[in-house]
Amino acid sequence: MNSSVGDGLSVSPSGNVPLHLQLRNHLRAQIVNHSLPPGAALPSEAQLQAQFGVSRSVVRQALGALAAEGLIDRGRGRGSTVAPRREHHRLVQRMPGLSTQISETGVSVQTEVLGFEVETARGMAAALGTPEALALKRLRSVDGSPIALIHTWLPLPLCADLRAEDLQNASLHGVLREKLGIDVTAGRRQIRAAPADSDLLSLLRMEAHSPVLLLEGTSVDASGRTVEVFTTWHHADQVVFDIDVVNDTGDASDGFTHSPGLKPEKTEEDIPSEITGVGYRNLEPLSERAHALAVELDRFAKEVRGGRIRQP
Template sequence: MIGPADAEAAPGRPLGSGRTPAYDGTMWLDEVPAGSVDSANGTPLHSQVGAVVRSHILSGALPPGSQLPTEAELQERFSVSRSVVRQALAALSAQGLVQRGRGRGSVVSPRGEHHRLVQRMSGLSAQISAEGADVFTAVLALGPEENAAASAALGGAEVVGIRRLRSAGSGPLAVIHTWVPRALGANLTRAELTDASLHAVLRSRLGVSIVSGRRQVRAVAATKALAELLQISVGEPLLLLEGTSLDENGVPIEMFSTWHRADRVVFDLDVVGTDEPGAGQRAGRSGEPAPVPAPEPAPAAGEKPGRAELAAQAADLARQLHDLAAEIARNA
């Protein structure tokens, strides 16, 4: 027998039922603020209705597989015509967020996510291709640009800007703006960069291999220009990946900014832990070098040094650098 506590723990579950029903996708409607859709807003009504539903899908309030309210329920809640509701659902379907079927209504689509390991040097194109998906790249612009930040990052060189739109599956994934030294960029063409990886082109045609770099990620809102290219609404969240890349000689080869659709691209991170307690608390205070741990016995010939010995060597080097910095400061 299910008591009141059980009923609260499983809302919507019929008493005495032996299974949990599908997620009820109508509950969120009661939480939508009045005036969310307003004819005086200036934005088409169907776009406003679609934006409300889309925001609940992207936030996880409407998980994949959940049933959406009927057209009549949406029409009544937002005080709009049925044609407006149908336009909104058609747009969500075209974006791959909703699946519509005759006789079964509309349901939230399975997540069409692509995963990117941000700590790998391989670009978005290579990583998505490795998933088995077809990747398409359109070159939006290619030519000399005035960009002081890019020029500084690339050693003061004049730069060529490359703007591309990358798509896979049901639509666009990312807008990429890359700057390379003019000495390299002047040799690139739109044709060879279309449906291709820039890194692969640099490696195969110019003999330049990108092997290291630095990356940073931040969340930003879509501008009008980005929203149009990525087929989303202005202000929707994007994942911006920025960075610089170096070749095997440490020479900077590119600076880039890539805006990813947050509903279609997931950033993965490989996390490396430590089994040594207090590993993150070894640094000395007030700029003092960390204490040197007791050394292990020297390894036998051909044997790799142990972790503690490597740590001792690193700490000893840190102490030497600290002493050198102090001496330079005294003599300055």
């Protein structure tokens, strides 16, 4: 049992929020921020009554709401425990997107196309270097539960043959490669926590005032041409960003480094100037070196899997 549950917290009958929702929110916050990790036992109903000064019915309503949300497991005679996290992991340094990475784990991913139209290239889409862009709006779900809303801009006329039905329950990068012959080879990504408006919260079925994980950036093809600008809002309770950390001992003088025997796919001079507005040259040298090394390692892994390099 985690005796810290409820420490420093209270519920108030004078507020506008019902007592059971106040208690549920307190417990939910501790589960989401891992103060109560998966498998941790919650106090008994009687202990929660005493800690928060509420009735048994209030406690049962709060626990019932948490169970309905899948955050706790309740068992007769054994109390309540924090349920295993329903998380979907994304390696942000890998070029394959969210749909592909989650599908690789054997989970079925659904993609719904919410918007598909031509618009004047402005704002982030101006990085495409074309006067017009194809603007996409897609909702990604797993087992019927929304996990990400994606806004993407593609250059025109390069992607003029793309159709909305091509993207239904499909990977954009896969469609670009198979239908248009566009192979996405590199890119730049930025991650931040961001507030969400009511429309976004509704689409992702999130609690009011909940933050989202925002991933935005650009992608380029083998020639260095910008072929994608995107902004993706992730459900922060269901998507986790993983980052492989390496010991960087390279020379930091030029901001780029590579391992012996491996040639980086992109150098600073290779990056098109139209991308600088979304952060290519404005990032810290450490971020640039990490990106270059991640590209090299991904290419090296592909060569090993393909048998072109013999494993020791």
